[in-house]
Amino acid sequence: AVERTLLVVKPDGVVRRLIGEVVSRVERKGLKIVAMKMMRLTREKAEEFYSVHRDKPFFGELVEFITSGPVVAMVVEGDEAVNVVRLMIGATDGRKAAPGTIRGDFSLDIMKNIVHASDSPESFQREFKVLFSESDVVEW
Numbered sequence: 001a002v003e004r005t006l007l008v009v010k011p012d013g014v015v016r017r018l019i020g021e022v023v024s025r026v027e028r029k030g031l032k033i034v035a036m037k038m039m040r041l042t043r044e045k046a047e048e049f050y051s052v053h054r055d056k057p058f059f060g061e062l063v064e065f066i067t068s069g070p071v072v073a074m075v076v077e078g079d080e081a082v083n084v085v086r087l088m089i090g091a092t093d094g095r096k097a098a099p100g101t102i103r104g105d106f107s108l109d110i111m112k113n114i115v116h117a118s119d120s121p122e123s124f125q126r127e128f129k130v131l132f133s134e135s136d137v138v139e140w
């Protein structure tokens, strides 16, 4: 079934000039980008975005990192998009992510792992509301 998911190029990905690489992989896969914007997250937005990790020992460091520079957030649409994009980004830890995945090819770190993607349709709904409004989505 056609789904939407959220894909975010994190500050390390922007600093390393990997926005185009990430967008290119999404496009070559045949997925459809229906919204995209660059933004600098406020501490409040970052804490809300990563609220499920609020009790983790790395939460403070994660919020510092994600607010350290711009991110590029996009809404990606396609058949089974949530799972397909998860497979394309690879495991959280760049050292363990399979070669051929975005993290496997470009990251050697568990926090600075280039991209974030929604892990379920429910996560997408929640994360989308933090970063976008419905009017940001372009149907095509």
Ligand code: CMP
Pocket (backbone or CB within 6 Å): 053, 058, 062, 092, 110, 111, 112, 113, 115, 116, 117
């Ligand atoms: P992401 O997929 O965006 O979801 C939560 C993020 O927390 C994760 O990618 C990493 O950037 C970060 N993260 C996860 N585990 C750790 C960890 N053990 N130490 C530091 N950062 C982590």
